[in-house]
Amino acid sequence: MKTRFRLLLPILTPEYAADRIVDAIRRDRRRLVMPRLVYVTWLGRLLPVRLFDAVMEFLGVNRSMDDFVGRMDH
DSSP states (O other): OOOSOTTTSOOOOHHHHHHHHHHHHHTTOSOOOSSGGGGGGGGGGGSOHHHHHHHHHHHTGGGTTTTOOOOOOO
16 A cells, blocks of 8 residues: 555554554444544535545545555565
8 A cells, every 4th residue: 555645644554553443442432533634534525526536636545555466475
């Protein structure tokens, strides 16, 4: 996976994700959103579709999995 803007759309490590998931379970949270920027993405749905698509293209969301080849065996 790749990301164009690491501060906005970080690639989460398995360890980080697992820690957040376990913490959410311990706190009996009903919802966990990762990364935090996703909390505001609903605002993008207020945009016209073409503009929303252009923003996603600019952020690199549409190409984040272009080079994905699957899990590497150790």
